[in-house]
Amino acid sequence: MNKGSEKLQTLYRYAFGLLSPVLLSLAMVYAALFFYDYLQQHEQRNNREMIKERAELTLASVHSNLTFASQFTYYGNIMARDIESCEPASFSADLLQNAISRHFPEGFIDKQCKTWVFSLSRGRPAALFGKLLENSNRRAFEMLTEKLLEFANNPDLALNQINASEKFVKSVLGEHAAPMQLGRNREGELTPVVFQGGHYFIYWRQYRHDDKPFAVIVSLIPAERVADLKFALSHIADKTFKDSKRRFAVAFMPVKELAYKLPVIVPSQLASAAEYRDSLSGLLAKMQKQAQAGQAKGSLKQLYEIDDHLFVHDMAALDVPYDIIVFSAKPATLNHRETGILTVMSCTLATWLMIFLYFYHKTGRAGLPLAVAFRILFVFSGILPILLMAALAHGLIEASYATSLIELRRESTEKLTRISEKSDNLKSLFGYNISEGIDDLGLHRLLTSNRREDAEKAYELLRHRLEKMELAIDYLYVFVPGGMSELAMHDQRIYKNAKTVMDLFGPAIYTINKRYAEHWNLPDINLDASQKNFHTILDSFHRTFLEEIFMYSYEKEIAIKFGDQSANYFFTVVLSEGGRIKSYAGFAVNSEKLFRNFLARELDSLNVSETNLFLAAEELPNSEFTIFPFKKMNVLNSRIGRNAMDFITRCRTSLYEKYFNTRDHTYIYSPLNNNRYACGCVVSLAGINRERNLKRLALVCISVLLICLMYVMASFAASYMLSPLGAINKTLQSISRGDLEQGLEFVRGDEIGQLAGSINQMLEGFKRRLRLGKFVSTTFDQSLAASLSLEESKKARIINGSVLFSDIRSFTTLSEGNPPEAIASMLNQHLETMSAVIQKFDGQVEQFIGDAVVAFFPDQQPQDSKQRAISAAFAMYLAHQSIIKTRADEKKFTYDFGIGLAYGQIIAGALVTPGRSEFCIIGRAKADAEHLEQLSKQGCHTRIVLRPELTDAAAKCGFLCVPLASADFFELVSGDTRS
Structure with a gap:
């Protein structure tokens, strides 16, 4: 192998041991930081x-609670709950005054207001006296109450009685007062009146115990205070800031058209800091422009972020010239936390540097040990896809959770929506049961006789029948051609409303009767003065308007809604006899009552499940918004029930579904067609x-299991690959120390197994060569070890040292007189023992010449x-x-030997011929x-003969x-044991 290739392999090893674990760990750190950033963004989306x-x-x-009137009603209801929790006997003016001071903020009830409080004794009011209470007009207001x-x-x-009472109320509260409406439908709410020439809003409220009134409050609030929109908005802004x-x-920005005239309203706690107020005004103006641009695009109630503030914008009521802006400082949970990738990467590199320094100090080599590097390579290579899998799986889990949450919302919202849809179908029950009642009760004769007594009897019979079916009929009216119209009812308090409706339908019946009279001989419908006025007004509309009013209600239900209260349904029938129309009857x-019973049944059927809670709230006649009775009302004593009721109460004016999520529950609000009720559920x-x-x-x-499995697999793979290499390395080190007994015993079919087989073959070769080496000069061995090549070792060299020559006496005679096996055994023992002694003293056995031994002791120091x-x-x-001695004890033959020692220069080298x-x-x-060994025969002691120059060393x-x-x-001589 050339030097360049060897350097390249060394460089690759260092790169593998140094760079691969570092690069893989950096990739893992980056993947972990990416996953952390994903989790952070997911959390921020949820928080947002x-x-x-x-x-x-x-x-x-x-x-x-946008207006002063709604705020007054809210505080009045809170005070009423507080007072009604006390025993009636403990009620006093002081108790009520303390309740006013406790529950009404400053500016709602004070000395400018006129307040009377009455305790009830056998249903008759008796005025109480106190610091905030009026003493004047006491008798008039006792009668008014x-x-x-x-x-x-x-x-x-x-x-x-109703007419007389209304006359008195109008004498106190002005001619335009609506006494019956005030008494029946405006309890707990502010209603405009005129008192002693001044404009006020009257508030009155009963306090009940066990559903029986025991006290009444009546208060007159100056109209200018109720109309003070700035006061009301400032109060709700301060209250919202405190309650949250x-x-x-909450800030109120004037609409664009009135921005020059109306002030911006913010909580007083924020307005007190001039610098912040100015900065906030700029933010609000900027946000309002963005919100108006968003509205033009059809996006409402978006969450805007401007200069570390969050804003939600909405329009106020039609009669309030302000936009509502809810805002807050951007919380820290929405700030993107820097992952510090450079810091983490630097720490990772520093950690690896410390690890490398540790292993360098331990092993003296740069980089990781091969076993550690392989384990890290396998483990890190496996962890990377596991981390990616975990990130993807986490995303799927969160997406599945969001889908399940949406599905739960949808299912619950659909159930709530079906309540409204079913309530619309209730009206069909009226027409069917009224038609059935007329036939079953034989009311045809009573409704066509044109007698008041018969009309009232027909009404009572039908009312009792419908009440058994949980239906309620308020009144009926009858128009008989040629006769007088009749109006029958049980509760005279609704007479004026009923008369108005009858006067509205009268012209329609008159017109349709005139059209029928064109084909049959029918007398006209007689109209009274108010009905004629309605006819004059409505007849000026298009030609078929009055006919359509009749046809819309003819044998089908038509709803007419009065104010904000529930709708009344009207059903009209035409009664005939012998093909001739005898009368027209309308039923209101x-x-x-039907809706309440229906709502109760629906709630009970929906609350079969233990996991979800469906509930509803209703506005009572005294304006109190309270829970609608249902079977699982005990749950309202829990935190969940109170949260649900508070949620519905706060959303009750909304026309759209609302949702609110907590960790364990989702609260849903859904409006009903009857806006006195609102329903919701806790999912x-x-x-x-x-x-x-x-x-x-x-x-x-x-x-974790995959990581552990990956570690086990990495350990197994590293062990499978590196353990044989360790055994091979250990065997090679043993060979290098001269230990040829350590072989490789594992058998494998791969390249490592082939390598082990080659090493075993090499080891056997070494053993054979070692056995042959006993017959080769050890000086030659050392020459080979010290030389760079065999050719150089063949060159002759001059060496100073001592030569030892030993020989066995009379070996030929011994060979002839003893068996060859005994001679060979003796000779092998002798030569092996003598060779071991020579090597012990750093001598080198150069030759075995038969039974003679030639040994050389080279100088390590001069003449040593x-x-x-x-x-x-x-x-x-x-x-x-x-x-x-041992042989003598074993009865074997013995032998003698001599030794000659000389010191001087020798020439060591190879004698080479073509064949040997x-x-x-x-x-x-x-x-x-x-020569000295030959002379040792003359010795008498040790027979070790040496030259004179060796005596000093001896x-x-x-x-x-x-x-x-x-x-x-x-x-x-010294040491001769035979002497």
């Missing part, structure tokens, strides 16, 4: 929608919340080989003594050692040397 819902709810509340109570509570008043705990504020039926979100939470939990569990060679020779002597190569050492020192090793008898050489 919630703010819009709250703002629209605030708008609905402002609409319901008595008349109003009769109008409100007594259905058995005779017509003459300063979260929302009040739908109130439990427990089911879809539980479903979403289960889906979220499943997503988390699946994600002498001591090692002497020590090795003596150790060989001791090892030989141990061997022969051999590494050997030659030189004077080798020849001297061989002395340093602690040995004594004695000269040989026949030569100038010495024998090592």
Whole structure:
């Protein structure tokens, strides 16, 4: 492999160990930040929608209390609930004055107002005295209160009593007062009157206990105060700001045409800061322009964002020249929180830098260990798609939740809408049952006799029949050709309304009778003076107008609505006898009782489910807006029930559905055709919340499971790939240390298995070469290890050192006298033992010459080989003594050997021929050692013979040397165990 390719692979390894985990972790961090940003945007959308819902709810509340009159009614109802919670016996002027001070803000009831309070004893009012109460005209207002109570509570008043009472009320409150309307329909509301030449609005209200009145308040409010629109709007702005705990504020911007004339109205708490007020005025003007542009495009009640403020705009009532703007400072939850991608990325890089430094300190190499790098690569590569899957799955879960929420809203809204649709079908019951009643009760004769008594009898019979069916008939009128018209009713308090309706239908019946008279001989319908006036007015319309009025009500129901109250249905029949028309009869039926019963049944049927709560609220005759009775009313004592009632109350003037979401419930408001009632429902979100939470939990569990599975798979893959490499590395390190016993035992069919097989084959080759190496000079081995190539190792080299030559005595004689196996065993033991001793003292076995051993001890320091060679020779002597002792004990033959030692220069190199190569050492020192070994036969002690220059080294090793008898050489003496 060339150097360039090797550097490229090294660079790739560093890139893999350094860059791949860093890049993958950065990709994971980016994906996590992207997912976090998505969650943040989702939360902001939800918070924005919630703010819009709250703002629209605030708008609905402002609409319901936009004028001074509606605000006065609101506070009056609150005070009435407080007073009615007390026992009647505890009622006093002081109690009422305290209640006024507690519940009515400043500017509503004060000394400019005229207020009377009456306690009732046996139904008769008695005036009370107090600081805020009027003492003048006490008797007149006692009588006025008595008349109003009769109008409100007594259905058995005779017509003459009604006329007398109305005359008195008009004498007090002006000729244009409507006494019956005031008594029956205007309790708890402000009604314009004239008192003593001044213009006022009268407010009167009964206080009841167990549905029986025990006190009455009557108050006259100056008309200029009621007409003070700025005061009313300023009050509702301050109240809204306070009630919302300063979260929302209401401002009133004059319409474009009157912007130059009318002031901008904002809460006084904000108007007190001049700088903020001016800035706010600019924001409101800018927002109003945007809202007007939005209205031109058909978008209403949008949530606008301008300069860190949120605005919702709506038009006020037709008689209020202002636009309503609900606004608030932009909450922190809608601000986009920066994810700090640079900071997070920097922290990630710093973390990896610390990890790399740790592993560099531990391993001394740059980058991660291969096993760690592989695990990170596999784990991070698996986590990335898991994160993407989790993000997509979370989006699907939230989309599914939003769809389920919309579906719950739709289902509940449809149920509420069906209540209104079904109520429209109630009118068909009247015509059918009236027709059936006329036939079943035989009312034909009574309705054609032209006698008042018969008309009243027919009315009573029909009224009782319809009451059994929960239907109510208010009155009937009869027109007989040639006779007088008759009007029959039970409650004389409605006489004037009934007479007006009869006068309206009279000209229509007169006209249609004239048309029939063209074909049959019919006398004219006699009209009274008021009916003739109506005929003169209505006849001036187009030619068939009066005929159409009759035909619209002929044997079918027609509704006429009076004011803001429920509609009355009219049904007209023509009675004939012998083909000749005898009379025209009209029936006026009040739908109130039928509607209440119908509404109660609908609520009970809808409230079968435990998850949703359907309820309705109604406006009582005293203007109190309260809950409509139904079976599950006990739920109103809970927080959910109170929230639902408050929601419906605040939205009751809205013509459209309203929604308000909390964490656990959705509140829905739906208007009814009868605007005295409003209905709504509380939809439990427990089911879809539980479903979403289960889906979220499943997503988390699946994600964690996949991550754990990915980690296990990554660990397995890394182990499968890297564990064999670790074993291979360990085996190669053992081989490098000379341990050839560590083989690779795993068997695999892939490339790693092939590599392991090759290493095992190489190991076997090493073992064979090692066995052969016992017959090769170790000097040659070291020469190969130190050389760069085989050719260089063949060159001869001069080395200083000590040469040891040992030989076994009489080996030929021993070979001839003993079996070859015994000789081979003895020789192998001897050579192996002597070789081990030589190597122990850093000697090198150069040659085995038969039974002789040639060893070389090279100098590591100048002449230091002498001591090692002497020590090795003596150790060989001791090892030989141990061997022969063991053999003697085993009854085996023994043998002797001698050693010669010499020091000097040798020449080490290879002897090469075309057919053979051999590494050997030659030189004077080798020849001297061989000669000295021959002389060792003369020795008497250790038979270790050495040259004189080695005696000093022997002395340093602690040995004594004695000269040989026949030569100038010495024998090592110290340590001779045979002596």
